[in-house]
Amino acid sequence: MDARYVFAVRFRLEPDVSGVSLEPQEFETRLFRRADPPGEDGWRFFRDNLWRGDVGDERYFRKLTSEALGVPVTNVEYRAFETDEEYYDALKAEIAADLATFKADSVSEVISKYLGSSVEVER
Incomplete structure (x- = not known):
């Protein structure tokens, strides 16, 4: 059972030494965050940080990402939720058992509300 969130992160490197410069100063990379198992602490990461x-x-998430990477982050964009079928089934079951918390009538509504159309299930 495995899943992860994928983000595009744009960050800047700022040399601390006088007379040293970079070209370019900004870089973009992908950041992967492991999804906590459904039902365990942190499994509602998507609910707390994503919307559609x-x-x-964005400001708060840039700050968290900057702290995690140790560099100034200028932009973070959510790209995808990559998951295997076992994790996705467990996630949907956990959501179904807790629909009231999500203020939704169905699991598909919750997934659409928070993850949009960016769920990628490996088969």
């Missing part, structure tokens, strides 16, 4: 397939609070 976008980062909900």
Whole structure:
């Protein structure tokens, strides 16, 4: 059972030494965050940080990402939720057992509300 969130991260390197410069100063890369198992602490990461397939609070998420990477982050964009079938089935079951928390009538509504159309299930 495996799943992860994928983000595009744009960051800047700023040399601390006088007379040293970079070209370019900004870089883009992909950041992967392991999804916590459904039902365990942190499994609602998507609910707390994403909305319709976008980062909900961009400034806050940039700050967290910058702290995690140790560089100034200028942009973070959510790209995908990559999962295997076993994880996805467990996630949907956990959501179904907790629909009231999500203020939704169905599992598909929850997935659409928070992850948009960016779920990629490996078969």
